[in-house]
Amino acid sequence: EVQLQQSGPDLVKPGASVKISCKASGYSFTGFYMHWVKQSHGKSLEWIGRVSPKNGGTNYNQKFKGKARLTVDMSSSTAYMELRSLTSEDSAVYYCARSYYDQGAMDYWGQGTSVTVSS
Amino acid sequence: DIQMTQSPSSLSASLGGKVTITCKASQDINKYIAWYQHKSGKGPRLLIHYTSTLQPGIPSRFSGSGSGRDYSFSISNLEPEDIATYYCLQYDNLYTFGGGTKLEIK
Numbered sequence: 001e002v003q004l005q006q007s008g009p010d011l012v013k014p015g016a017s018v019k020i021s022c023k024a025s026g027y028s029f030t031g032f033y034m035h036w037v038k039q040s041h042g043k044s045l046e047w048i049g050r051v052s053p054k055n056g057g058t059n060y061n062q063k064f065k066g067k068a069r070l071t072v073d074m075s076s077s078t079a080y081m082e083l084r085s086l087t088s089e090d091s092a093v094y095y096c097a098r099s100y101y102d103q104g105a106m107d108y109w110g111q112g113t114s115v116t117v118s119s
Numbered sequence: 120d121i122q123m124t125q126s127p128s129s130l131s132a133s134l135g136g137k138v139t140i141t142c143k144a145s146q147d148i149n150k151y152i153a154w155y156q157h158k159s160g161k162g163p164r165l166l167i168h169y170t171s172t173l174q175p176g177i178p179s180r181f182s183g184s185g186s187g188r189d190y191s192f193s194i195s196n197l198e199p200e201d202i203a204t205y206y207c208l209q210y211d212n213l214y215t216f217g218g219g220t221k222l223e224i225k
Contacts, residue, residue, distance in 0.1 A: 035214070044218045050214075105168040105169075107174070108165075109164075111160075111162055112161075
């Protein structure tokens with residue numbers, strides 16, 4: 001069974017960084033992109049970017065360049081997203097999701113990780 | 120960047136009824152559109168990809184159609200568990216979500 005298990009909620013101070021994890025199981029980790037998606041409270045979904053576990057290559061939504069950094073650890077089949085210089089605008093639920101390399105939509109999603117930025 | 124305009128933003132329908140949601144892309148997306156169901160506290164659930172292909176296990180009450188810039192998604196025989204927010208996603212050129220449609224049952 002494909003599962004994407006995300007880390008728990010985070011409360012972080014403005015200006016700090018946070019690193020969210022997404023542990024994959026039930027499939028070949030290197031066979032799919034891993035995406036990250038943001039949902040601010042009451043708003044739509046925003047695609048942040050994707051990382052290829054096969055070679056570490058990344059693509060970002062221009063809006064999140066400099067804000068998000070996507071990495072993977074192949075030894076533990078875990079993807080990470082680090083968010084830097086946090087402000088209240090970064091308070092949101094963040095999801096990881098996988099897709100096929102060949103122009104695929106995201107088919108399996110994590111349960112989401114809530115990040116709250118507050119002093 | 121490709122923009123996706125989804126409408127309506129909310130709708131209300133009766134059990135057993137039918138609803139239709141549309142998404143208009145800012146350019147031709149070559150049928151690379153997917154539709155998701157999203158319930159609070161969970162990750163979105165993929166219902167349809169490549170315009171009209173149902174994911175395994177998704178009932179045929181859900182359907183999609185379209186081409187070029189214009190796409191639609193329908194749910195027939197509405198059931199209580201269909202209460203959710205629905206999103207379109209273009210994945211022809213990177214990824215862009217529509218604004219979402221909140222479905223309520225009358």
